[in-house]
Amino acid sequence: MSEPKPGHASHHHRKQAPARVATAVITVSDTRSLETDTGGALAESLLIEAGHPVLSREIVADEPTEIRAVVEAQLARADIQVVLLTGGTGVAPRDQTPEAVEPLLDRVIPGFGELFRFLSYEEIGSAALLSRALAGLVDGRVVFVIPGSRGAVRLALEKLILPEIGHLAGEAVKTR
Numbered sequence: 001m002s003e004p005k006p007g008h009a010s011h012h013h014r015k016q017a018p019a020r021v022a023t024a025v026i027t028v029s030d031t032r033s034l035e036t037d038t039g040g041a042l043a044e045s046l047l048i049e050a051g052h053p054v055l056s057r058e059i060v061a062d063e064p065t066e067i068r069a070v071v072e073a074q075l076a077r078a079d080i081q082v083v084l085l086t087g088g089t090g091v092a093p094r095d096q097t098p099e100a101v102e103p104l105l106d107r108v109i110p111g112f113g114e115l116f117r118f119l120s121y122e123e124i125g126s127a128a129l130l131s132r133a134l135a136g137l138v139d140g141r142v143v144f145v146i147p148g149s150r151g152a153v154r155l156a157l158e159k160l161i162l163p164e165i166g167h168l169a170g171e172a173v174k175t176r
Contacts, residue, residue: 087148
């Protein structure tokens with residue numbers, strides 16, 4: 001039996017993974033609107049192109065209480081399986097998305113942030129260490145926190161999230 005190629009593992013759980021995963025896209029920004037949010041728009045477009053409906057897309061200020069409230073509202077919806085946040089993941093004083101979201105997580109998926117930074121390093125070099133991307137599970141749902149730049153959104157979705165979104169959502173629901 002040959003070894004599976006990276007990114008193409010033939011895990012038995014994948015066969016039962018949902019092909020369509022309902023998502024919410026939240027952009028964390030003090031300056032963007034839905035019209036000027038190119039990172040969130042790209043995330044929505046890539047998800048829809050891959051067959052995953054985006055049931056909600058919104059902008060929230062980079063304020064921890066507001067971020068938490070929006071995430072909790074999306075997680076309270078029975079029809080949302082994945083919440084994807086873009087923005088607020090750097091090290092500037094206003095970048096507070098990880099601090100707002102991580103306390104909500106039941107379980108952290110450390111490999112996501114690790115792999116994102118590794119892949120980002122291959123593209124942008126040592127500046128990748130400034131990213132605080134993360135992922136985790138909340139009551140059978142998957143939450144991703146990624147940088148808001150178009151390059152980071154494309155990298156995270158194409159290399160990590162889209163290849164695993166069905167598998168993750170399928171496994172996460174078992175934790176409910």
